[in-house]
Amino acid sequence: xxxxxxxxxxxxxxxxxxxxxxxxxxxxxxxxxxxxxxxxxxxxxxxxxxxxxxxxxxxxxxxxxxxxxxxxxxxxxxxxxxxxxxxxxxxxxxxxxxxxxxxxxxxxxxxxxxxxxxxxxxxxxxxxxxxxxxxxxxxxxxxxxxxxxxx
Amino acid sequence: xxxxxxxxxxxxxxxxxxxxxxxxxxxxxxxxxxxxxxxxxxxxxxxxxxxxxxxxxxxxxxxxxxxxxxxxxxxxxxxxxxxxxxxxxxxxxxxxxxxxxxxxxxxxxxxxxxxxxxxxxxxxxxxxxxxxxxxxxxxxxxxxxxxxxxxxxxxxxxxxxxxxxxxxxxxxxxxxxxxxxxxxxxxxxxxxxxxxxxxxxxxxxxxxxxxxxxxxxxxxxxxxxxxxxxxxxxxxxxxxxxxxxxxxxxxxxxxxxxxxxxxxxxxxxxxxxxxxxxxxxxxxxxxxxxx
Numbered sequence: 129x130x131x132x133x134x135x136x137x138x139x140x141x142x143x144x145x146x147x148x149x150x151x152x153x154x155x156x157x158x159x160x161x162x163x164x165x166x167x168x169x170x171x172x173x174x175x176x177x178x179x180x181x182x183x184x185x186x187x188x189x190x191x192x193x194x195x196x197x198x199x200x201x202x203x204x205x206x207x208x209x210x211x212x213x214x215x216x217x218x219x220x221x222x223x224x225x226x227x228x229x230x231x232x233x234x235x236x237x238x239x240x241x242x243x244x245x246x247x248x249x250x251x252x253x254x255x256x257x258x259x260x261x262x263x264x265x266x267x268x269x270x271x272x273x274x275x276x277x278x279x
Numbered sequence: 280x281x282x283x284x285x286x287x288x289x290x291x292x293x294x295x296x297x298x299x300x301x302x303x304x305x306x307x308x309x310x311x312x313x314x315x316x317x318x319x320x321x322x323x324x325x326x327x328x329x330x331x332x333x334x335x336x337x338x339x340x341x342x343x344x345x346x347x348x349x350x351x352x353x354x355x356x357x358x359x360x361x362x363x364x365x366x367x368x369x370x371x372x373x374x375x376x377x378x379x380x381x382x383x384x385x386x387x388x389x390x391x392x393x394x395x396x397x398x399x400x401x402x403x404x405x406x407x408x409x410x411x412x413x414x415x416x417x418x419x420x421x422x423x424x425x426x427x428x429x430x431x432x433x434x435x436x437x438x439x440x441x442x443x444x445x446x447x448x449x450x451x452x453x454x455x456x457x458x459x460x461x462x463x464x465x466x467x468x469x470x471x472x473x474x475x476x477x478x479x480x481x482x483x484x485x486x487x488x489x490x491x492x493x494x495x496x497x498x499x500x501x502x503x504x505x506x507x508x509x510x511x512x513x514x515x516x517x518x519x520x521x522x523x524x525x526x527x528x529x530x531x532x533x534x535x536x537x538x539x540x541x542x543x544x545x546x547x548x549x550x551x552x553x554x555x556x557x558x559x560x561x562x563x564x565x566x567x568x569x570x
Contacts, residue, residue: 246472247569249463254476258451258517259465260488269385 186211214247293318294426295328296450302437303444303457310440314433321349321429327373327420328383337411338373338418345410349428352524354406356424360528361400361504363544367535368528369397369504371404373418378507379498389498394507422500427485427527430454434523447523451486454523455479464566467515467552474515474552477566483523487530488515501534510534514554519564520547538564 190207249257289300289311300306300314324347326332337344353370360368375397380387398404404413421428426449433447434454444457453462459480463473467488477484489510492500501510516533518541520526529547538549538561550560550568558568 246466246469246474249465249471249473252461252463252473252476254461254463254473256446256448256453256460256462256479257465257473258453258462258477258484258486259467259470260451260486260491260515273385273387 184210214251289314291315294322294326294429294449296426298450299446299448300433300437301446301448302442304442306437306442307440310436313440314436317432317436318429321425321432324349325419325421325425327418330383334373334419337413338416341413341415343410343412346406347409349432350406350409350411353421353425353428356428356524356528357421359544360423360532363541364532364535366505367503368423368532369400370419370421370423371397371400371417372422372502372504372507373420374398375502375504375507376420376422376500377418379502379509380495381492381498381500387495387498389495396507397504423531424524424528427452427483427522428524430483430523430527451488452523452527453479453484455483456481464517464550464568465515473569474558475550475566475568477517477519479519482519482521483526484517484519485523485526485530486515486517487527487534490514501531503535512554513551515552516549517551517566518547518549519566520545 188207188209190205192205287300287302287304287306289298289306291298293315298318306314322329323331324333327334327338329335333344333346357368357370375395376382378392378394379389398415398417403415403417404411406412430447430449430452431454433449434445434456437445437447438456442456445455446460447454459478462477462479462484464475464477465486465488466472466474467490487501489499489501497509497511499509501513502508503510513534516530518526518529518533520529525545525547529541529545529549532541532545533549533551538551538559542548542561542563548561548564550558550564550566552558558570560566560568
């Protein structure tokens with residue numbers, strides 16, 4: 129069940145990006161939400177997102193991600209500080225309601241800021257970006273079809 | 280493409296993704312045509328998304344089919360990748376991907392039957408020269424290393440034509456010659472950010488991640504050939520190697536095996552990102568990672 133928990137933390141991390149987006153739109157210095165949705169990149173639309181131009185207001189942002197563990201509901205609170213469109217600090221607190229959750233959340237929290245303090249690609253002076261392959265028209269149409277069917 | 284056009288960058292769509300070729304010299308029309316023809320020929324043999332490919336024939340019925348000059352090096356690389364991952368990387372995962380909905384009609388729906396791993400290599404298929412003998416219908420999918428291999432072929436055409444400074448970028452799989460370039464490693468959860476930067480001085484850099492070729496709850500294109508299920512605990516990998524086929528294959532193998540082990544087996548450096556945010560890198564990985 130550890131893998132299931134990891135996935136939910138992944139969703140919580142993706143929620144950081146969502147909170148940033150929400151706050152950027154509203155101009156609020158603080159926002160709170162429960163990011164239950166999948167990462168924005170996982171729906172195949174990542175390539176269509178604008179890569180420049182969005183300015184986020186400096187400040188501290190907080191998001192709460194909740195999940196159901198085998199031992200019951202748990203949550204992870206993520207607080208990050210944004211300065212000049214860059215994450216400068218990150219704090220993750222687990223609710224740790226059960227001994228297992230404490231252990232798992234400890235594992236997540238230890239490693240998280242090793243990756244999530246990413247930098248804006250715009251500011252990196254690079255000539256290429258290496259990531260997953262952009263998808264084809266056929267693939268994207270397939271995704272549109274299942275979205276239509278689901279709505 | 281009009282016959283008289285000489286262009287760089289050369290940008291086009293092929294094998295289901297976007298390509299961009301930059302060179303310090305103009306790419307003439309005849310070279311551009313040779314590149315597109317080589318890619319088209321490769322696709323006609325190996326694509327499981329078209330009904331007229333050799334791979335489609337092999338999927339329909341058992342027998343013997345000539346897979347052409349690219350099959351010995353490709354199957355040799357896959358044999359090494361399978362060894363290094365205890366069978367997780369396989370060229371026969373096509374049926375398992377179809378089952379999950381990543382099929383020729385992009386149905387994007389998992390079928391009702393239970394998932395199954397790739398068929399056993401030894402008992403199902405044997406390559407003799409360039410001819411594959413199969414004992415049952417089997418769907419080949421060379422997604423783990425085929426694109427990198429094709430990038431090497433394109434780089435070879437550029438070199439033969441006298442180009443010495445160029446970048447072949449097949450959307451994440453990059454072959455490079457000439458003056459160093461800086462390449463950002465795209466954040467798997469946010470395409471506007473990077474988790475690091477690599478300086479590429481010749482050779483190849485390949486990426487694999489589960490964020491784009493994904494179509495449902497836990498459904499994406501990196502699957503374990505032993506089980507037929509998508510990988511859950513790794514979300515992105517990068518590999519650096521002398522050639523793009525090796526880098527591409529190792530980028531896939533990193534979903535299953537530690538970077539330090541693969542570095543030894545393949546003379547390739549790697550980095551991988553776990554779903555919980557941790558990074559693991561091989562001891563010789565020279566890139567800068569932000570943390």
